[in-house]
Amino acid sequence: MKKLSIAAVSLLAIFASTNVLAANDHTGFYVGGSLGQLKAKSGDSESGIGFGAYGGYNFNEWFGLEANMFLSGDLGDSYTDIGAGTFAITPKFTYQIDDTFSVYGKVGIASIAVVKRPNYFRNEDFTGFGWAYGVGVNASVTENLNIRLGYDFVTGEVDSEYSNGLQNADMDISNFALGMHYQF
Template identity: 35%
Template sequence: MSKNKMLSRALFAVLIGAATFGAQAAEKPGFYLGAGVGQSFVDETGYDDEDTAFSAFGGYQFNQWFGLEAGYADLGELEPGAAGTSLEASSAYLTAVGTLPFTDRFSGYAKAGFQRWDLDTSIPGLAGTGDDSGTDPTYGLGLQYRFTDAFALRGEYSRFEIEDVDVDLAQLQARFDF
């Protein structure tokens, strides 16, 4: 049997098993906490790098369509394309989260809000970045699969605007509901 066929069958078996695991698991009102790991990317203003990034978040789900989420993202260290200073960036954020349920377990979501970013040094070559912190918009899209009433796995792609530089973050997150 070819590797592609075996991989396809294994993935199908995992999805079928996940779909039958646990009770009905639609979004319910309540608090949640989570953590994520992924990759941050920047390709602007002399910076073309990526690094491992981590996040922690918490929120309140008001109903199956709307929630508020606050979190912290360590965006890692980003090296310049040419000689220059590396940047270590982090962000504390507050976002509104709109959820679109596709099934009782699988949903998509979009989030938007504001963040307070912090850099260990200013961005060279950009006017207005003498300060190493500021407030700018953040937004993202994601998919979520709920395994049980208390646990969901999310894949998310977010953008953190830092002055005139956009830092993107792709990550896998675990969410625990209370």
């Protein structure tokens, strides 16, 4: 986590020092991916690498709609495999600090899926819906290429068709990630 933060700050500093002087257009479609630290919590807290994909449309300089999906690597131990993921659709509100930097916040709805597979037992799938929240900073590297450092948090209730202990459990999934996207 500390290495990811240091890398993100270093990249932002490099890109800020090589700022493009032309005015960037921050409206229209964008699509990108991210890599970060994902944490899933329902009683016990598990963390690991998170992979994400996002895209959206900015209607103007301050308002857009975004779809965001992130998935975890294996969050379990040597006895249990655990995987988690979310898909969220959110309105996104942006404040342009200058032509290069902006900050954003978003709130919306999300679906949650967690798969748990203990050794020698069948998979247990937990699914549900909840709320998604996110904040971050965006830096325009070129007219079309952007990097961003963001924190997304999804909370909701998940349930399973099986009754192996956790039926109707509260689930929190957070993702701190460095992303890069292309603005069309």
